[in-house]
Amino acid sequence: MPIKKERLPLIPERLAARLWQQREWRRARRTLDGRRLRVLYPGRPNGGPGPDFKDAVVQREGSPPVLGDIEVHRQAAGWSQHGHHQDARYNNVVLHVVLQANAEAATYRQDGQVVPITELAAAAQHCPDSIQVTSRVSPLPRLRRWRALSQEQMGRLLDQAGKQRFLNKSAGFLRAMEREDAEDVVYQGILEALGYSRNREPMRELARRLPWREVRDTAWAAPQHQRKMAVHRLLLAVAGLPGRMSGDMVVASKVRKAQGTSVPTGGLGVSPRFKTPPLRRGEGDAGGEVNDFWDEAEDMERGAFSLEGVQAVNVAPLDPGAWCFAGVRPSNQPRRRLEGAAALLAAYLGTGLLAGLLPLARQKSVAALRDAMTVADGGITLIGRDRALDIAVNVVLPALHAWGRREEDRPLSLSCLGLYQQAPGLAENEISREMEGLLGLAGPSHVRGAMRQQGLLHLYQVLLETSGAPQLPKAHDGRELGRLPPHARKASEPRQGVTPPSPGKFLV
Secondary structure, eight states: OOOOOOOOOOOOHHHHHHHHHTTGGGGOOBBTTSOBEEEEEOOEEOOSSSOSEEEEEEEETTSOOEEEEEEEEEETTHHHHTTGGGOGGGTTEEEEEEEEOOTTOOEEOTTSOEEOEEEHHHHTSOOOOOOOOOTTTOSHHHHHHHHTSOHHHHHHHHHHHHHHHHHHHHHHHHHHHHHSOHHHHHHHHHHHHHTTTTSHHHHHHHHHHSOHHHHHHHHHTSOGGGHHHHHHHHHHHHHTOOSOOOHHHHHHHHHHHHHTOOOOSSOTTTOGGGOOOOOOTTOSTTHHHHHHHHHHHHHHHTTOOOOTTTTTSOOOOOOGGGSOOTTOOGGGSHHHHHHHHHHHHHTTTTTOHHHHHHHHHHTTOHHHHHHHHOEEETTEEEEOHHHHHHHIIIIIHHHHHHHHHHTTOHHHHHHHHHHHHHOOOOOOOHHHHHHHHHHTOOSTTSOOSHHHHHHHHHHHHHHHHHTTOSSOOBOTTSSBTTOOOGGGOOTTSOOTTOOOOOOOGGGO
């Protein structure tokens, strides 16, 4: 008579994920097909949409280690019940963890690949077998060496890793500048950074489809007081998101109308030298144009503005479905980010991005560069100081460092590296917090400044590379198991302008 399985306790999905996070992965010894399983790294918790854990490293019997994501459910049926089999964001899942499953359970990704399932309830049974994993494919020996470092040694390690990450980015930007116009490379980096983690891919694609030259030409064809508006319209049109301004822009418009002023034409909150005097209805030689502008702004507030004048650009718009809105804070929504991008880019229509940013890099003032990336309009912050500093550290400084190398301008490159080393700390993210925990850094004593934070990110990538699984193996049908659509690329995959980390002597 078959033994009846004990009924699965009714526990929330979130608690099931927490069990995995709290080292229950040590109980996962086999997958449902009977193959032995080794979890080399359980992954970092994912705070947003998509799989529960990112960048995990697992190895099944007879196969090399694989790098990918992990999804946790109470039962295997939760995968299809939640629609993951139709969601491309789950095409990088390499292990489905369930508390209990039946023998017929199967998990299929949107791309048709089968995902192995491991059952935590069954893992509690005695299993004397284990997979022999050498130090070559396990990240644990290297992590133990790092954790054994003194405070001074840890500080040097983070400094070296942070500098290596900067130089890697600079090298990536330099290679991109050899293929494309340098202005486009900087422009693409800025737009991608404004996409935050959820919308980097569509922002990058937007910049690819709409080169900086097209943005400038379209803006210059508009009257001076409407150029920022023209850039905003153009970005929305090519993004596939026309038709409405965000709530914040409506508020800013109401503030300006209450004050009887129009929108300054460029660089709002960027730098005093880009601001223009406010224009009032009927004032100045362009009074009629200003009145037309106000009528247009009121139409925008009603959500009825047209895209006439930008449709002439021969660019196919993005699919609106490429953008992520769910789980994104209002301040980070795509339309809000595009408003900030329009205001920032409008400030450099006259000078160009390189000519406008190079003097800031030579000033040797991190604050000046951060303020140049900050955008506020009508009391509404479109690009805040934290994001502005992030753009300066991750895009502007390494890109201008690359430009200095290309032009053999050593003082410029040294100035960019010096500003990077002086930059204050950035906002924490999931990877930096995860790496702090892995290294046992209890407080902020080690991680002071942007360079050491970047060092954490570099060490995290190096740690994953240690697993021997920087890429996933081919599936049996010849397709790549880890292949992803552009909007679902894994966090550890190199981005444009960023090269894979090169472990130095200090990382062995």
